[in-house]
Amino acid sequence: TDGEPQFVLLFKKGNKQQYKPLKLPPDHEFFAGLKSGEEAIRKENAKFKRLTLDINERLQNDSEEANKDEDVSKTNSEPQVKSEKKEESEDDFIQEFNKMITESLKTPEINKHKTKTEISLPLGYKKLITDGEPQFVLLFKKGNKQQYKPLKLPPDHEFFAGLKSGEEAIRKENAKFKRLTLDINERLQDDS
Known part of the structure; x- marks a missing residue:
């Protein structure tokens, strides 16, 4: 909520699972791994955006070439009406395609701020916890994958x-x- 990354700390007390919000300082070693992962995601998003822009340009170029070819070959009014309908449908298609692409690019930003309240215990979490110390496991999401690390406070x-x-x-x-x-x-x- 205040711009700092937020995490949920999962720990077990007796037989009960408990969750607490956790704020780590920005210079914590944990963020070094996250930043490299975020950079990889940004590169993939930029690559995807370039591909969609290339596809858009090709579609527009194809429609312009088709329009030029149709203009040359038009001789009576009936084909002109059909070509105008095609142009309108192609323009509608391109507009809808652009909307779809921009929505898909905006979607990760919206989902970034949602926190998941129901988190199940990872299978190998007991291996991470040593006896005699407070038992904490930091759960976080990297991409679509849940990951966990032991946390010593x-x-x-x-x-x-x-x-x-x-x-x-x-x-x-x-x-x-x-x-x-x-x-x-x-x-x-x-x-x-």
Whole structure:
């Protein structure tokens, strides 16, 4: 939301999977690999754009040549009406084709900002985690592929403070519900 890359940190606490947003500094080593991947994607997109522009030019040149040939060979009004309809349909086709190409080029920019909320655990994630340390796996998407890397955070990282405050809030909420249910049970027993 604020221009910085955002990640979802997946970790397992007991039997529950938990997710937390994670912000890494821009100079973190993790981004070096991502930048090279993004550069490859940009090159592929530029190549695709050049190809579509070449196809567009060829279609326009072909239609112009066809128009010249038709102008020379036209002798009566009936073929002229047919050729005008062809020209209109070709122009419509070219316009629709251009719209389709521009939409397809814009689509990755739109999809770039969506975050996936349901993430399944990768198959080999247990190999990445060593015993005795906080167990974290950073999941990210590179292209259409989900990838994961082990993440070692220092014990004084702000993430742990947020995690502890979140756990405390859950404990307080559970205690509140427990008190409410006990109060309701006591009232029901008093009434009967």
